[in-house]
């Protein structure tokens with residue numbers, strides 16, 4: 001039975017008025033993960049192997065978590081989408097978020113007129129357990145990481161956190177931005193993510209309760225675990241004097257911020273076309289980062305409501321989705337995801353546009 005088409009503005013207003021209890025009745029998936037089920041780094045790593053108390057990093061280790069799993073299940077103020085510049089959905093985590101949020105997310109994204117690399121834009125979370133989605137566009141690195149790519153990736157994390165603070169949101173989950181299709185090597189990406197977030201929390205700790213690094217690949221889990229163990233090891237006496245995070249990648253400076261650079265949180269690269277080799281979305285989706293996609297585990301099924309079978313969306317399926325720069329195809333692929341157990345693996349004939357539908361009413 002076709003569902004009544006919801007107007008995203010009305011739906012957004014209604015949902016954002018609800019408290020958590022009422023919101024929970026609206027989640028598409030009932031196996032959501034509440035924040036209190038995600039331990040902080042300190043809670044999870046009470047002591048070192050030799051039993052010594054893990055300290056250092058001051059309050060930061062009480063404000064960050066490492067979580068391996070599907071970001072669409074996390075019940076936080078906002079989850080971050082590694083989006084494409086059109087914001088009209090695609091594959092990977094972008095596909096999973098749109099699929100779990102429903103078509104209102106797509107409709108609101110269309111009203112945003114895209115997003116520049118390194119910048120961030122916010123929408124409602126709709127059917128997700130997260131109240132909001134912050135969409136950010138990472139750099140296309142294709143395994144080439146120059147200063148531009150490092151700065152752009154750092155800007156994704158900084159601008160997302162800025163947007164969180166501007167909207168008085170306090171709990172956020174990040175995927176490993178740009179490390180999938182956009183081909184940013186996992187190690188330097190993790191360095192940049194952890195150092196940028198750490199620097200931001202050090203200057204804004206009263207504005208944030210929790211930052212969750214939500215990894216999906218086993219590779220990333222081990223990279224983040226090692227780096228976070230390093231970052232938060234040390235005596236109380238050296239509080240705030242964390243071990244600097246050097247990339248283990250010899251030819252990478254790890255994106256460590258210059259002293260004082262982290263004061264300017266709104267900085268993102270000037271996109272006036274100065275950077276000829278910047279190749280935003282053209283052909284990027286053909287550069288599927290085969291390594292990352294090969295290792296992908298099955299994304300946990302999104303439990304829709306009872307009468308929908310539990311489609312399993314693997315990164316492979318998501319990654320092989322036809323590029324949906326054509327917004328109608330994306331809309332259809334999200335819509336069909338709401339119908340019983342259909343996961344689009346081929347491009348779908350564009351149906352009527354939103355405007356056509358409205359004309360009919």
Ligand SMILES: NC(=O)c1ccc[n+]([C@H]2O[C@H](COP(=O)([O-])OP(=O)(O)OC[C@H]3O[C@@H](n4cnc5c(N)ncnc54)[C@H](O)[C@@H]3O)[C@@H](O)[C@H]2O)c1
Pocket residue numbers: 069070071072082083084089090091092093094095096138175176177178179180181182183214215216217220285292296299315318319320321322323324
């Ligand atoms: N054909 C397409 O249009 C197409 C195909 C694949 C990906 N994409 C996406 O790729 C571009 C962004 O590249 P990217 O490397 O920043 O993102 P990405 O390719 O989605 O990978 C980013 C990270 O997210 C991880 N991930 C995947 N699913 C989940 C999940 N459910 N929960 C948590 N983490 C997850 C993934 O393993 C990787 O570590 C955008 O165009 C976006 O649409 C597009």
